[in-house]
Amino acid sequence: MSAAIDGELTPKEEEELVSHLAECPECRAEFQDAKNTKIIIRERIVRVQAPKTLLESIVRMTTVSS
Amino acid sequence: MKDKKQLLSPQEELKQKEFQQEAVAHINALYNYALHLTMNPDDAEDLVQETYLKAYKFFNSFERGTNCKAWLFKILKNNYINKFRKNAREPGKVDYDLIKDFYHTIKDVQSDTTEAESDFFHSLLHEEVYQALQSLPEEFREVIQLCDIEGFTYEEIANMVESPIGTVRSRLYRGRKLLRAKLEDYAKKRGYDTDSGE
Numbered sequence: 001m002s003a004a005i006d007g008e009l010t011p012k013e014e015e016e017l018v019s020h021l022a023e024c025p026e027c028r029a030e031f032q033d034a035k036n037t038k039i040i041i042r043e044r045i046v047r048v049q050a051p052k053t054l055l056e057s058i059v060r061m062t063t064v065s066s
Numbered sequence: 067m068k069d070k071k072q073l074l075s076p077q078e079e080l081k082q083k084e085f086q087q088e089a090v091a092h093i094n095a096l097y098n099y100a101l102h103l104t105m106n107p108d109d110a111e112d113l114v115q116e117t118y119l120k121a122y123k124f125f126n127s128f129e130r131g132t133n134c135k136a137w138l139f140k141i142l143k144n145n146y147i148n149k150f151r152k153n154a155r156e157p158g159k160v161d162y163d164l165i166k167d168f169y170h171t172i173k174d175v176q177s178d179t180t181e182a183e184s185d186f187f188h189s190l191l192h193e194e195v196y197q198a199l200q201s202l203p204e205e206f207r208e209v210i211q212l213c214d215i216e217g218f219t220y221e222e223i224a225n226m227v228e229s230p231i232g233t234v235r236s237r238l239y240r241g242r243k244l245l246r247a248k249l250e251d252y253a254k255k256r257g258y259d260t261d262s263g264e
Contacts, residue, residue, distance in 0.1 A: 003235055006238070008220050037249065038213075040190065040195055044191075044195040046192050048097070050094050051111065054115065057115065058114070059086065062119075062122045063086075
């Protein structure tokens, strides 16, 4: 189930899953739940920019000959 | 005064150029991962800085053509374990005040998002989702972060957490189930009926 959501199934596995989901409402609901859970994590976890000073110091450290 | 660049060999110059292009480009992802691990901006900065220093030192061992971001994440994770393991919190224990403070620190920055479709998800706050994620046992939280937030493949995650792909798969499955239950609790507290709809 997780592998299907993450696009990690082989074409054959995917085919089997699609035909199973078509006839199994429980698995269909579970599949949708798992999918929504992935979406909410991706969308609601706040992403921040790295501080400019950090970027500058890393560029500096890896530019100057050591 | 001598120009420092003149001291560099052509190989070293090439290495620097490649490093800037390949590795430094991932600084935001690394910083976010470090923040989630340490929950502290100063520690996160230190961790990222040390990661880049180490990565630069060993850049020759980076296998060209593989995912540089995954390589950097692995270095960061190892650094984190060496540096902070002693003080690591126990699995399942969540310091809600720490999360509140953390969100207060970074609240100026909003993620640019499109919304999930269901009403139940609409009702959840960023902070609640983060608390739910942080409350998962580390082995589940880690794979969910690496997969859903950072977009690594199962193979890359397996390499990072040093476990077989099958283990990654089952941790993701179980982790998402646990997470879903926690998110439903938040939604219910807000008066949403999570059993209907969908």
